Amino acid sequence: xxxxxxxxxxxxxxxxxxxxxxxxxxxxxxxxxxxxxxxxxxxxxxxxxxxxxxxxxxxxxxxxxxxxxxxxxxxxxxxxxxxxxxxxxxxxxxxxxxxxxxxxxxxxxxxxxxxxxxxxxxxxxxxxxxxxxxxxxxxxxxxxxxxxxxxxxxxxxxxxxxxxxxxxxxxxxxxxxxxxxxxxxxxxxxxxxxxxxxxxxxxxxxxxxxxxxxxxxxxxxxxxxxxxxxxxxxxxxxxxxxxxxxxxxxxxxxxxxxxxxxxxxxxxxxxxxxxxxxxxxxxxxxxxxxxxxxxxxxxxx
Amino acid sequence: xxxxxxxxxxxxxxxxxxxxxxxxxxxxxxxxxxxxxxxxxxxxxxxxxxxxxxxxxxxxxxxxxxxxxxxxxxxxxxxxxxxxxxxxxxxxxxxxxxxxxxxxxxxxxxxxxxxxxxxxxxxxxxxxxxxxxxxxxxxxxxxxxxxxxxxxxxxxxxxxxxxxxxxxxxxxxxxxxxxxxxxxxxxxxxxxxxxxxxxxxxxxxxxxxxxxxxxxxxxxxxxxxxxxxxxxxxxxxxxxxxxxxxxxxxxxxxxxxxxxxxxxxxxxxxxxxxxxxxxxxxxxxxxxxxxxxxxxxxxxxxxxxxx
Numbered sequence: 237x238x239x240x241x242x243x244x245x246x247x248x249x250x251x252x253x254x255x256x257x258x259x260x261x262x263x264x265x266x267x268x269x270x271x272x273x274x275x276x277x278x279x280x281x282x283x284x285x286x287x288x289x290x291x292x293x294x295x296x297x298x299x300x301x302x303x304x305x306x307x308x309x310x311x312x313x314x315x316x317x318x319x320x321x322x323x324x325x326x327x328x329x330x331x332x333x334x335x336x337x338x339x340x341x342x343x344x345x346x347x348x349x350x351x352x353x354x355x356x357x358x359x360x361x362x363x364x365x366x367x368x369x370x371x372x373x374x375x376x377x378x379x380x381x382x383x384x385x386x387x388x389x390x391x392x393x394x395x396x397x398x399x400x401x402x403x404x405x406x407x408x409x410x411x412x413x414x415x416x417x418x419x420x421x422x423x424x425x426x427x428x429x430x431x432x433x434x435x436x437x438x439x440x441x442x443x444x445x446x447x448x449x450x451x452x453x454x455x456x457x458x459x460x461x462x463x464x465x466x467x468x469x470x471x472x473x474x475x476x477x478x479x480x481x482x483x484x485x486x487x488x489x490x491x492x493x494x495x496x497x498x499x500x501x502x503x504x505x506x507x508x509x510x511x512x513x514x515x516x517x518x519x520x521x522x523x524x525x526x527x528x529x530x531x532x533x534x535x536x537x
Numbered sequence: 538x539x540x541x542x543x544x545x546x547x548x549x550x551x552x553x554x555x556x557x558x559x560x561x562x563x564x565x566x567x568x569x570x571x572x573x574x575x576x577x578x579x580x581x582x583x584x585x586x587x588x589x590x591x592x593x594x595x596x597x598x599x600x601x602x603x604x605x606x607x608x609x610x611x612x613x614x615x616x617x618x619x620x621x622x623x624x625x626x627x628x629x630x631x632x633x634x635x636x637x638x639x640x641x642x643x644x645x646x647x648x649x650x651x652x653x654x655x656x657x658x659x660x661x662x663x664x665x666x667x668x669x670x671x672x673x674x675x676x677x678x679x680x681x682x683x684x685x686x687x688x689x690x691x692x693x694x695x696x697x698x699x700x701x702x703x704x705x706x707x708x709x710x711x712x713x714x715x716x717x718x719x720x721x722x723x724x725x726x727x728x729x730x731x732x733x734x735x736x737x738x739x740x741x742x743x744x745x746x747x748x749x750x751x752x753x754x755x756x757x758x759x760x761x762x763x764x765x766x767x768x769x770x771x772x773x774x775x776x777x778x779x780x781x782x783x784x785x786x787x788x789x790x791x792x793x794x795x796x797x798x799x800x801x802x803x804x805x806x807x808x809x810x811x812x813x814x815x816x817x818x819x820x821x822x823x824x825x826x827x828x829x830x831x832x833x834x835x836x837x838x839x840x841x842x843x844x
Contacts, residue, residue, distance in 0.1 A: 258639070
């Protein structure tokens, strides 16, 4: 066999270092790129923002009324405030407000996870961008974490941030920092519940994204995972009983909210262990799908 | 000097499909063209070199290291995949900077390197535009920029000239030649033969997952003994020259072409034939005006090997 002609040969002499948080550039770049389109941001977060404002006002009104800052029977614009304060007083707990906020806004909180999460793997697979990732010093776990944190960030903006805003309103308006000193566990519960929500929705979003050839298919798949069992649960409940609510991750999340916030309600009446188990199973199945799909991503297209 | 890429009995299957089979090859520094028809196994071989694929059997060493999932080898290897691979919402600079950040570069250094690489591929003026608005050739240049941005020792390019206009091709070919002259080893795949011919004479030819040939185009052609070399001669008195050449033992066939001023002949030893032709032409007054080896090109070699 012939040999090649010899050119100058330059041996690499620079440092060969790894990025200490290798997933972080992926998250930062994906968040930055996804945030460039303002209209989806506006549409997806408008309802959670409005909900946050309303429930924050409930909290503010409660503390204001408790502190007797509101004059009895004040006329004009204050009548509305007074009425809301009366309503707020009926809900003595800030935790009730946060739980209610989550209950009212959870459908809307699914939207950011669906919109932003569904594109994360699907777009890479479609364009072959994963080939650019995997010829760099990142592992498939780094790749997954980078994408997962991206989905988690956008979901957190719809779930965790509103909860913390409501807590912050309570903290700043409670007399002598009462809320922070006596009811700090509400903040912990809010973070815990938000994390459960974020982990479940982000995992499902990434799983369907890794399976779909297009983002639109992934969005359909995401809602199918949540709403088909939801509808089936309702149908089976009417036929058999309340136990079948457990097949719906949405009902399970609601039950978990009841458990975490210790609301004492019975509806939807799923045993806590069952609700946790179904959610854990959903997350495990999603992660398994992602792991299997990422292993296959080594194939060149 | 150690080999840049060394594969021994390298194989890779996709389930039942053979991507690459029993490939034993040694690539030295310089520019090497990886040739083969579609589905020959070129991308599989490049994926194995880039560490994206795990060999099903055999071994591969790139710059002396096992490339599969070898993160630290990234600094020494630049890879430009065939597929589009760029994010439409990012600008060219953001894309290259992001990929450099993944490689462990700090924010400032990544930005400076991204700018420099994009300027090198003639995207300096468009680097702030979103890549969604780029032409296919511009996106191709972004991919090349990300591959060269960290000054790799080995550059692996999968069909880098696809989608480029003629000016873009010329620029990229010039860039690759510059990189090679500066000491970067380049492995470039293509099924467009004249592109490779413009870049290098050193080729690796794969077909159906197997190595068909390796070496310079001329050396590989010399090895194809079963195919006599074809030479065309333009002469004023081509008919009389044909008669004279038929007596030469180096010539095994002569054909007079359509217009009567051209001859096509076959020989098994082109060097001896050239010496003989010089003697004949000097003494006969045939008016020889031109001589061309018509099947010494890469395309001809490729056709002989793949057919």
